[in-house]
Amino acid sequence: MNLTTTSYAILGHLALQPWTMYDLAQQMRSNVHFFFSRAESQVYAEPKRLVGYGLASASRQMTGKRARTLYAITDAGRRELDRWLAGPDAAKGPDLEFEALLRVFLSPLGRPEHLVATLEQVRDNLSEMFEAADRVGGAYREGTAAFQHHVLTRSMVYDFLVSFAELADDWAARSAARARRWPDQSEAERLAEAMRIFSEKPDPARRRD
Amino acid sequence: MNLTTTSYAILGHLALQPWTMYDLAQQMRSNVHFFFSRAESQVYAEPKRLVGYGLASASRQMTGKRARTLYAITDAGRRELDRWLAGPDAAKGPDLEFEALLRVFLSPLGRPEHLVATLEQVRDNLSEMFEAADRVGGAYREGTAAFQHHVLTRSMVYDFLVSFAELADDWAARSAARARRWPDQSEAERLAEAMRIFSEKPDPARRRD
DNA sequence: GGACACATGTAACGGGTTACATGATTTC
DNA sequence: GAAATCATGTAACCCGTTACATGTGTCC
Numbered sequence: 001m002n003l004t005t006t007s008y009a010i011l012g013h014l015a016l017q018p019w020t021m022y023d024l025a026q027q028m029r030s031n032v033h034f035f036f037s038r039a040e041s042q043v044y045a046e047p048k049r050l051v052g053y054g055l056a057s058a059s060r061q062m063t064g065k066r067a068r069t070l071y072a073i074t075d076a077g078r079r080e081l082d083r084w085l086a087g088p089d090a091a092k093g094p095d096l097e098f099e100a101l102l103r104v105f106l107s108p109l110g111r112p113e114h115l116v117a118t119l120e121q122v123r124d125n126l127s128e129m130f131e132a133a134d135r136v137g138g139a140y141r142e143g144t145a146a147f148q149h150h151v152l153t154r155s156m157v158y159d160f161l162v163s164f165a166e167l168a169d170d171w172a173a174r175s176a177a178r179a180r181r182w183p184d185q186s187e188a189e190r191l192a193e194a195m196r197i198f199s200e201k202p203d204p205a206r207r208r209d
Numbered sequence: 210m211n212l213t214t215t216s217y218a219i220l221g222h223l224a225l226q227p228w229t230m231y232d233l234a235q236q237m238r239s240n241v242h243f244f245f246s247r248a249e250s251q252v253y254a255e256p257k258r259l260v261g262y263g264l265a266s267a268s269r270q271m272t273g274k275r276a277r278t279l280y281a282i283t284d285a286g287r288r289e290l291d292r293w294l295a296g297p298d299a300a301k302g303p304d305l306e307f308e309a310l311l312r313v314f315l316s317p318l319g320r321p322e323h324l325v326a327t328l329e330q331v332r333d334n335l336s337e338m339f340e341a342a343d344r345v346g347g348a349y350r351e352g353t354a355a356f357q358h359h360v361l362t363r364s365m366v367y368d369f370l371v372s373f374a375e376l377a378d379d380w381a382a383r384s385a386a387r388a389r390r391w392p393d394q395s396e397a398e399r400l401a402e403a404m405r406i407f408s409e410k411p412d413p414a415r416r417r418d
Numbered sequence: 419g420g421a422c423a424c425a426t427g428t429a430a431c432g433g434g435t436t437a438c439a440t441g442a443t444t445t446c
Numbered sequence: 447g448a449a450a451t452c453a454t455g456t457a458a459c460c461c462g463t464t465a466c467a468t469g470t471g472t473c474c
Contacts, residue, residue, distance in 0.1 A: 276425080
């Protein structure tokens with residue numbers, strides 16, 4: 001029995017309530033997509049493995065002539081999930097893959113306007129995240145969210161995601177602004193701005209250990 | 210010819226200067242690891258493909274009896290890199306994989322103390338990032354960095370990475386603090402704090418479009 | 419003489435992605 | 447009756463990972 005984090009993600013959702021994989025795929029797309037993204041084909045494949053291990057059960061149902069399969073967690077599944085939630089399989093740190101940052105890193109090899117374009121594109125890409133956050137946030141504010149009773153922890157997830165999107169957006173905005181100023185600045189001015197970043201961050205007061 | 214982003218990452222580094230893969234693997238570990246992480250075996254495999262396409266050249270050298278292979282970019286490689294840097298293959302948005310956040314999401318299924326433990330672990334995991342940032346930042350501040358002349362753009366990368374690490378650390382700290390207060394609070398107080406998050410973020414003044 | 423850094427890989431595996439396929443049901 | 451949604455997959459591929467293997471050079 002070889003479970004991946006994907007397995008636990010699905011198993012965890014099944015612990016909330018039974019789902020068809022169609023509904024669950026949608027649920028995951030709107031809820032965990034931005035920090036745990038998986039292809040739909042994966043979402044459909046996983047519960048079969050869980051059933052094979054006895055961690056989930058499948059029940060075939062009919063809507064007229066159309067078949068649908070409801071998956072639910074079993075007692076064994078709940079125990080396995082508890083084990084995982086209790087650790088001690090250490091959770092890995094945040095794992096970021098950010099192609100635009102690679103482009104910034106390599107941008108001295110290209111033309112300056114491409115750097116600005118990359119940064120603008122970062123901001124465009126983030127709108128999806130802001131919209132998703134708006135939808136989720138709105139539902140909780142209005143008290144109509146499907147898992148309203150999870151509001152304490154969902155607000156933590158929301159907090160992180162919105163903070164992240166704001167950070168990325170702010171960073172892209174100030175970096176693009178910097179790059180646009182370059183043609184009108186002296187090299188000394190450009191350098192001074194760069195060095196200020198290295199000396200202001202991280203806030204020396206923050207350092208622990 | 211089917212190049213991945215990994216191909217361009219390596220090709221881009223070869224455009225900076227020729228490298229042995231041993232040195233390049235180290236370079237990438239300290240520079241791009243936190244937003245573009247690849248296994249070393251991958252770093253060794255990639256340039257062979259680039260040589261196959263004529264985008265890089267290999268030259269065998271000797272240190273006594275020990276062989277080393279220096280890879281360098283070719284003219285064709287430089288053209289291909291230019292094409293990529295100029296777009297228009299759109300760069301994907303930031304792609305985050307954050308298992309701890311999934312655990313927070315599912316934490317109502319477990320015990321509250323495990324939530325706090327997860328959050329504390331996030332902070333531990335970040336120390337590596339802070340240390341790496343310190344090293345890089347220190348080198349640029351002292352003017353001794355290998356690519357000191359890239360300071361304008363490297364400061365942007367540094368800016369993002371440090372901001373991200375600070376954000377994640379601050380978030381984990383305030384979330385853990387919240388969870389620790391729960392036992393002493395009324396349900397109304399807990400809810401009020403959660404709802405405040407939804408209404409304060411995102412800053413309504415920020416909304417564009 | 420031993421430990422560690424230098425230097426370069428190979429083999430096996432697998433989780434995950436993309437693209438495609440299929441048919442029923444509801445909605446307009 | 448067409449279009450969108452519901453619902454569930456399969457097939458092929460491949461990028462990337464883990465784990466291991468091998469030998470030289472250098473430092474103490």
